[in-house]
Amino acid sequence: MTEPALAPAPSADTLLEALRARLGAAHVLTAPSDLDPYLVESRKLYRGSALAAVRPGSTEEVAFVVEACAAAGVAVVAQGGNTGLVGGGVPHGGVVLSLARMNRIVSLDAVNASIVVEAGAILADVQDAADAAGLLFPLSYASRGSARIGGALACNSGGIAVLAYGNARDLVLGLEVVLADGRVWNGLKALRKNNAGYDLKHLFVGSEGTLGIITKAVLKLFPKPASRTVGFVGLPSVRVALDLFARLRKRADRDLTAFEFIPPVGLDMVLRHMPGTVRPLAGAHGAYALIELASARPDADTRAELEAALSDAIEDGLVEDATLGASEAQNLALWALREHLSDAQGYEGGSIKHDVSVPLSRLADFVEQASAACEAAMPGLRVCAFGHVGDGNMHFNLSQPVGMDKAAFLGAWADFNRIVHDIVTAMDGSIAAEHGVGLIKRDELQHYGDPVALDLMRAIKAGLDPQDRLNPGKVVALSSNPQPALP
Numbered sequence: 324m325t326e327p328a329l330a331p332a333p334s335a336d337t338l339l340e341a342l343r344a345r346l347g348a349a350h351v352l353t354a355p356s357d358l359d360p361y362l363v364e365s366r367k368l369y370r371g372s373a374l375a376a377v378r379p380g381s382t383e384e385v386a387f388v389v390e391a392c393a394a395a396g397v398a399v400v401a402q403g404g405n406t407g408l409v410g411g412g413v414p415h416g417g418v419v420l421s422l423a424r425m426n427r428i429v430s431l432d433a434v435n436a437s438i439v440v441e442a443g444a445i446l447a448d449v450q451d452a453a454d455a456a457g458l459l460f461p462l463s464y465a466s467r468g469s470a471r472i473g474g475a476l477a478c479n480s481g482g483i484a485v486l487a488y489g490n491a492r493d494l495v496l497g498l499e500v501v502l503a504d505g506r507v508w509n510g511l512k513a514l515r516k517n518n519a520g521y522d523l524k525h526l527f528v529g530s531e532g533t534l535g536i537i538t539k540a541v542l543k544l545f546p547k548p549a550s551r552t553v554g555f556v557g558l559p560s561v562r563v564a565l566d567l568f569a570r571l572r573k574r575a576d577r578d579l580t581a582f583e584f585i586p587p588v589g590l591d592m593v594l595r596h597m598p599g600t601v602r603p604l605a606g607a608h609g610a611y612a613l614i615e616l617a618s619a620r621p622d623a624d625t626r627a628e629l630e631a632a633l634s635d636a637i638e639d640g641l642v643e644d645a646t647l648g649a650s651e652a653q654n655l656a657l658w659a660l661r662e663h664l665s666d667a668q669g670y671e672g673g674s675i676k677h678d679v680s681v682p683l684s685r686l687a688d689f690v691e692q693a694s695a696a697c698e699a700a701m702p703g704l705r706v707c708a709f710g711h712v713g714d715g716n717m718h719f720n721l722s723q724p725v726g727m728d729k730a731a732f733l734g735a736w737a738d739f740n741r742i743v744h745d746i747v748t749a750m751d752g753s754i755a756a757e758h759g760v761g762l763i764k765r766d767e768l769q770h771y772g773d774p775v776a777l778d779l780m781r782a783i784k785a786g787l788d789p790q791d792r793l794n795p796g797k798v799v800a801l802s803s804n805p806q807p808a809l810p
Contacts, residue, residue, distance in 0.1 A: 329604065332514050334395075335374055335395070335397075336607070338374075338391060338392065338395040338397060338734065339351060339353065339374070339375060339393070341390060341391050342375070342377055342391060344419075345384060345387050345388075345391075345741045345792070346377060346378070346379055346380070346384055346388070349694075350377060350378040350379070350380070350424070351375055351376075351377050351378075352375060352377070352378075352544040353374070353375045358373055358375070358376055358419075358454070360405070361373060361376040361402060361405070361414070361421065362413065362414065362419075363404060364406075364407050364408065364410060364411075364412055364413055365405070365406050365407070365408065365466075366408055366676075366740075367414045368410060368763065369410045369762060369763075370413070371413040371414040371415050371416075372414065372415065372416055373417060373418060373419045374418055375395065375414065375418050375419070376415070376418070376419040376420075376421055377418055377419070377420055377421065378421045378423060378424050378508075378594040379420065379422075379424065379425065380424045380425060381425065381427075382499060382501065382538040382539065384499050384617070385420065385425075385501045385536060385538050386506070386507050387503045387505070388418070388420055389420075389501050389502075389503065389504075389505045389536065390504065390505025391505075392417070392418055392792065393503065393505060393790065393792055395505055396790070396792075397417050397418055398414070398415075398416060398417030398418070398791075398792050398793070398794070398795050399417060399418050399420050399536070399621060399792060399793055399794070400412065400413075400414040400417060400418070400419050400420065400422075400532065400603070400793075400794050401419075401420045401422065401473065401477070401532040401536045401537075401793075401794065402419055402420065402421050402422070402474070403422055403423075403442065403443065403470065403471030403472070403473045403474025403475070403477070404445070404466065404469045404471040404474055405469040405474075406466040406469055406470045406474065407474065407478065407758070407759070407761065408676070408678070408758045408759075408761075409678075409755075409758050409759050409760060409761030409762065409763045409764055409797075410761040410762030411477075411478065411531045411532070411759050411760070411761030411762065411794070411797050412474070412532075412761075413762065415417040415795075415796060417792075417795075418546075420536065420556045420658040421443075422441070422442045422443035422471060422473050422535055422536075422538070423443050423471070424440055424443060425441040425443035425446065425538065426441055426443040426444050426445060426448070426510070427440070427441045428440050428444060428448065428449065428452045428472070429441060429539065431456055431544075432513065433456050433457070433458065433544075435513055436458060436543065436544040436545065437496055437513040437541055437542065437543060438452060438453060438541070438542050439511065439513070439539060439540070439541050439542075440472055440539065440540055440542065440543055441472075441538065441539055441632065442471065442472055442473025442476075442536075442537045442538050442540065443471050443473060444471060444472045444538060445467075445468065445469065445470070445471055446462065446463070446466075446467040446468075446471065446472060446475060447467045447468045449472060450463065450467065451543070453544050453547075454547065456544075457547050458544040458545065458546065458547055459544060459545045459546065459547045460494075460543075460544055460545075461484040461487065461488040461493055461494070461545060462475060462480065462482055462484065462488070462494055462541060463482050463483055463484055464480065464481075464482035464483060464663040465663075465665070465666075469480065469664070469699075470521055472540055472542075472579065473536075473537045473538070473540075476491050476492075476495060476498070476527075476528050476529075476537055476540055477527070477528070477529070477530060477531050477532050477537060478491075478529065478531055478757075478758065478759040479491050479492050479529035479759070480615040480757060481711065481714070481716060481756065481757030481759070483581050483583065483658075483661075483711070484580060484581060485711060485713065485714045485716070485757075486579065486580060486582060486711065486713030486714055487577065487579070487580040487581070487616045487617075488545065488557075488579060488580075489522075489561065490757070491528065491529075492525065492528045493531060494529055494542050494543045495524055495540060495541070495542060495543070496513050496514060496515065496541040496542065496543055497510050497511045497514070497524060497528055497540070497541035498510050498511065498523075498524045498528070498537055498539070498540050498541070499511050499515060499537070499538045499539035499540070500527050500535040500537055500538065501536045501538055502535050502787065503534075503535065503788040503789075503790070503792055503793050505536075508523065508535070508738060510523055510524055510699050511539055511540075511541055511589075512541065513541045526626055526783065526787075528757070530798070531759050531760065531761060531794060531797055531798050532793060532797075533784060533788065533793050533794045533795075533797055533799075534783065534784065534787045534788060534793065535787065535788075535793065536793070538809065546619035546785070547619060548580075548617035548618060548619050549618065549619055549620065549621055549623060550616075550617065550618050550620075550624060550625040550626070550646065551615065551617040551618075551625060551651075551654065552615070552616050552617075552625040552626040552628075552629050552647055552654070553613065553614070553615050553647070553653075553654040553657045553658060554613070554614045554615075554616075554629050554633060554645055554646065554647045554648070554657075555603040555604065555608075555612075555613055555614075555645065555646050555657045555660070556604075556611065556612050556613065556614065556633065556636075556642050556643075556644065556645040556646075557604045557608030557611055557642070557643045557644040557645070558608060558609065558610040558612060558642060558643060559608070559609045559610065559643065560609045560610050560687075561584060561586075561610050561686070561687050561690045561691070561708075562687040562691075563610065563641055564584050564610050564612050564687075564712060565683070565686055565712065566641060567612065567636055567641050567642065567689045568582045568612075568712050568713060569634065570632070570641070571614065571632055572713075574632050574739050575628060575629075575632065576794050577618075578616045578617065578618045578625060578628065579614070579615075579616060579713070580615045580617045581613070581614065581615035581711075581713070582612060582613075582614050582615075582711075582712045582713045583613040583614075583661050583709070583711060583712065584610065584611070584612055584708075584710060584711075584712045584717075585610075585611040585612065585613060585660065585661060585664065585709050586610060586611070586706070586707060586708055586709055587607065587608065587609065587610070587611070588705050588706070588707050588722075589664050589667070589668075589707045590602075590611055590660065590741065592664070592667040592668060592670070592707070592722075593660055593663045593664060593667040595667070595670075596666075596667045596670040596671075597659070597663040597666065597667055597728060599656075599659075600656075600659060600660060601656070601664065603646050603657060603660065604644045604645075604646060606644065606802045607646070608643055608644065608766055610810070612712070612790060613657060613658065613660065613661050614629065614711055615654075616628055616629045619711070626647060629647060630647060633647075642729045643793055645778060651761055653752070660721070661670065661709070664707070664709050664718075665718070665720075666678065668707060668720060668722055671705070671723070672722065672723040672727070672729050672732070672798040673722070673723040673727075673729040673730075673733045674707075674718075674720055674721065674722050674723070675720070675721040675732070675733065675734040675736050675739050676718065676720045676721075676756075677719040677720065677721075677736070677739075677740070677743045677744070678716070678718055678719075678755060678756045678757060678758040679717055679743065679745060679747045679749075679752055679753060679754055679755075679756055680714070680715045680716045680717070680752050680753045680756035680757075681715055681717070681743070681750045681751070681752035681753075682715060682750065682751060682752070683712075683713075683715045684716075685715075685751075685752070686712065686715055686717065687749045688750070689717065689719075689746060689747065689750055689752070690708050690717065690719075692746055693706075693708075693719055693742070693743050694706045694708065694748050695746075696742050696743075696746065697721055697739060697743070700738065700739070700742060701724065702724070703724030703725065704721055704722070704723070704724055705720070705721070705722040705723075705726070706719070706720075706721060706722075707720045707723070708720065713805070715752075715756075716756040716757055716762070718754075719743055721739060740767060744767060744770075744771060748771050754767055754768070755768070759798075760797070760798045761797055761798070762796065762797055765797060765798060765800060768798070768799070777799060778809075780798070780799045781799050781801060784798075784799055784801060785801060799806060
């Protein structure tokens, strides 16, 4: 018996015509000048290419785009605020699906302490909506004014409040997701207990758009802090910083909402390049920490609490000097010293960045060993290691030696990856802490990942996206699809 002939896949022109008919021509961008912002992430490590960038305005339109692209054999790369740092949102052919128009706050339930938002909602807008209701959405980082919720969840973003509230994954109650074939999974339940089968939402959080496209989310809210105090302290070393953190965690318990490590070289870069920043402490110190205490209790006095704790630490020789913000404006000014670190590094030439985590008990060992190894490999190298002490996440960034050619320095990226990632792996850590894998760490994951875990990841990818059409080539690559080259 003769098999029926398969219908030919639609041509690119036919696909674009269908997309324009459904979304409107204004939301199907093909001109090079219109496409350009969608082809490069913020760090500009990769430049991609795309047939078009489309801007659907609803879940139904997202489903239409995905189904139409599947029929045409065209890849789909979802983008939120395009603030990623690992090449995960850079397209290499296919269609970019921007969720920027889907930016509504759908509903807020104060009693249930939850909020439903579209994936294109800007993180700062979600924070503001919660604040207006007397509540807190704690996910926060420097790009909160442009980062969008869909991307934050797809990358399982961490940020500055993980110590108290967890990663993005810990803040999700439910999701709505468009699957690779265009079907829509409605998992928008605002429940804190739901044991009805596999917890599917956790497949999509952190999947970087390779398993499905998040279109809506139900997020957890928390009581709004009634008292908040930020302190900046000078310390002898990163090892003493870890000792201070352990002491504060025991003393302040859940009131300790942030503990950020800042190296002297990083503080100097911020003061040198970022307008409006002021040195917070007199004299120089071997290490610095930014500490935040916050409490929702009406009777809480976090200023007195932190002041007493730091006074004791000074008497015991842990802290060399300290200052506390006397107002919210001063709190924000102290936080700016931490949040400007990555931008300030850009003024110092090339920067090779590592986003890694190790068990908290090994954090000081890691910084000391990795710093010594990298400095030995390239004299004059400046190690700028900073980050979230409370959750063991260190941004181990390397600034080029003064006067060195930037391209020559960046050419050593793979060599420094091996040095840093070997040490991380030996300490049972992770080479991808909060930024994700994307493209830049895809091959590193193949090198360091557990073989069984990698097989399971590929099986999940093949089960949900057998044609490898959703953000192909990122995180784990299916061998059937040609992969973009790494720089």
